[in-house]
Amino acid sequence: AAEALHQGAVASRFDGITANARMSDWRSLVTQKDALVSELRQAKYIDLLPSYNNIAYLEGAARLTPDGVTVNGGTFRSKKTIVATGSSVARPVIAGLDGVTPLTSETALALEELPRSLLVLGAGYIGCELAQMFARAGVAVTIVCRSRLLPETEPEISAALEGYFGDEGITVRSGVAYRAIRESEMGIALDLDDGGSPETIEAEQVLISTGRRPNSGELGLGEVGVEIAAGGAITVNDRLQTTNPDIYAAGDVTGR
Template sequence: MALQWKLRIEGMTCEHCEVSVRRALESAGARNVQADFRRGEAVFEAEETADPERWREAIRKAGYRPGELSLLGRVGSVEAVSQERPVHGRTRRDAYDLVIVGSGSAAFAAAIRARDLGARVLMVEAGTLGGTCVNVGCVPSKFLLRAAEVYHLARHHGYAGIPTQAGPVDWRALVAQKDELVRALRKEKYADLVELYGWELVQGRAQFVDAETLAVDGRTVRASAYIVATGASPAVPPIEGLVEAGYLTSTTAMELEALPTSLAVIGANAIGLEMGQLFARLGVRVTLIEIMPRIAPFEEPEVSEALAAALQEEGIEVLTAAQVRRVERTPVGKRLWVQVGGELRSLEVADVLVATGRRPNTEGLGLDQAGVKTDRRGAIVVDEFMQTTNPRVWAAGDCTGSPQFVYVAAYEGTVAAENALGSDRRRVDLSVVPRITFTTPTVAAVGLTEAQARAQGYEVRTTVMPVAVLARAWVNRDTRGLFKLVADAATDRLLGVHVVADNAGEVIYAAQLALQAGLRVGDLAATLAPYLTMAEGLRLAAQSFGRDVARMSCCAG
């Protein structure tokens, strides 16, 4: 009968050392050797009758120092019977220090941090490795948005004496290139890291059987702690006939075989706006339908107005305060019945894209059996430490009620891992979270809106500065957009920054740092801003509280 052993080994410093240790142990009769230089150990199998001194001697001959030897159990047994002191509270019954369900940004951040802390980690993924961002979210959508922008600029760049032309779009070639990029990044930023950091990855569907045990496709797994990081998926509104007629989501739209001639986008927040402009710039006739009184309804009203004007200028139809009542299939596409004010209008399109938010992927995980509470949307309820109602289970990322941004998910995954493994007791701080909508012009914001600031009891003062004040905008031949700053009138402290402009996503990071540092408007106005940058708008907007910056020379401070 084969047994599984763990041998502590001193002197390993790199992956080459792992190879040397593996070969040494194999020469002494060990099998399935997994050496880990970060943890300073090797786990391997050997027959019950094997002589442990042979392994030690082989390690010494290879130039390393053997340490404590521990019996983990019989091969094929899930539960460890470790003879050593438990790591991070792992008991004799627990095979792992940490089991992570999911493999997206939150999951990978948690796994990397856990391995840094020396934990034995298992990751379970039911679908494609890498989660939303690299596979069907940030990466492919921004690739296609950039391609659409280049195509648009080839026809509309605004510079005299520079003739350009754009031929027909080869959508299949573009999608193939997108898929190639996704595969490359998935390998480099996800698959390769599993081996590099040395955690175990299992493909399968995980479900809690009780508060302390997970089942993975029939296999029983136990750990001292669990992190659920299963992400979210597109939500579909209950519109009559929508399911029967068929619809696209942000995921399936990027996999189309051909571009539709026309497209109705239901929902005009970040995803709907990005998808709408993307397809419009590739020649699709697009109608945006938003149930709220304005597009980008959670941004400042001035932001919504500026962006709507820019999109309409590009030929996109924008319907606000509009509710889709019914969808039906026609011989050539779809017909939508849309309530706009008191009028019921029909809209004929080739296809429909639903962009009405995302729902947490928590069904089928057995959370009830584990004593993990979810809210009415299915989001896992966590405290400020990312711990659920089961003290053994943590959660991170889009499957919780947190803002659904990849950088928030990664941050929460790191914090959850540290807290789950007992290395720290960190609180999650989401008081200053930037957000970006990657349209052209780009929308970026951080901090409070004017309405939010007033609701929190601040006496507010604001300024709105048109992008046309900036020489950078003139050089770019695109003066659309604005900067809006929100400040506390009593202390002059900056409370929020809202930008519609080219490269607003790059600008907003400086604004985030300003808010985190508690800067006052005067501090921002007194900074040195590099000239002919869009970021200079932060300084000029701060100065505009006290003077008309349109009446200043280009570089005057």
């Protein structure tokens, strides 16, 4: 949808073409998105799993044991176990953050109304993608980051992307320190330190996109000999095998 809006906005770069696209009903778009996700989940998971006689699906808090897994008080024995519990949004350490209600990559697309302005904290690929999407939907977006855009890429890529974002009206404040965040009359106020110069930026909403943390807690990993690296990622080899040869891990929970 955001790409369709963008193509309408830039179509005039061709001689003889006049086009326009605008966000007219954000709530309807979100409803359509939710319906599509629900339809795909139903077709690809809920309806599909019962057709496999050798797969049993259970929901509950799981914990690893030397013999397998316990779920909801029941024990399921297995010779091999795969941990694929994903990751959750990691909240940065910013004074006052507990006193505000920030958006995340998991809640931003559930908004019933578009904010007039948005601060995006963090400039990894998720933060950049969401910043561009909201900007194309008509929101005044400012990205604030301690390093630079896409810090894991080459500096030339960061510089080029910052130029493209500028062309789309996205403000980028890179290389700054977060001092504090609080509620304000506009919505949210973020205090920055830009090389010793204090500054405050305000917006209606703030979106936290400063990384993710592996969901490895409460699984009893240490009790079964599974090593956890700094930050909570499960240590695996090139075959996704953990330090317990009978337990494997895959996906975000490995930090990869």
